[in-house]
Amino acid sequence: PHHESPVHSDAARAHLRFRDLIRMNHMCEPIFGLIRADILKKTSIHGDFPDSDRCVLAELALHGRFHRISERLFLHREHGGRATRQFASRHQRLASIHPGCQPRFAFPHFRQFWEYLLAIHRAPLGWRARLRCYLEMPRWARHNAGRLLNDLKFVAYKVCRPIRVAFAR
DSSP states (O other): OOOOOOOOOOOSHHHHHHHHSSSSOOGGGGGSSSOOOOHTTTTTOOOOOOHHHHHHHHHHHHOOOOOSSOOOHHHHHHOSSHHHHHHOOOHHHHHHSTTTEEEEEEOOHHHHHHHHHHHHHHHHHOOOHHHHHHHHHHHHHHHHHHHHHHHHHHHHHHHHHHHHHHHHH
């Protein structure tokens, strides 16, 4: 069965496109579409952190509308080798991106939040449109509060682990 991402990347207003693409309920399929090189070069491109494709799509949406053709040219295949299947958490995926060079403290969801803010800052928007995009970020933080909290819990666990090990002896 074909799964359509519920994104409205063709909305007239930048903040509406941005809002749809920062949500976590889509599969990032538009990243596999044809992208104008001159616009892509103005973005952060694809970062070396989990779900950076979401950040690129959101930033592209700040540069203009996406055009979707009716013909299906992309096949999304689910398989066990996908990184999101092999590594359930973003912390695990981050470790797979940087094997042997894992940062001591990682905040992947906070990083995503920060990258969205940077995308808004870089975007060629008027002040009203930019403000509307910034106003989407508290909503994103509320909807992703559990994920942000998990970042903090993960770091707290890593910080407290040596203490727990010392007391366990």
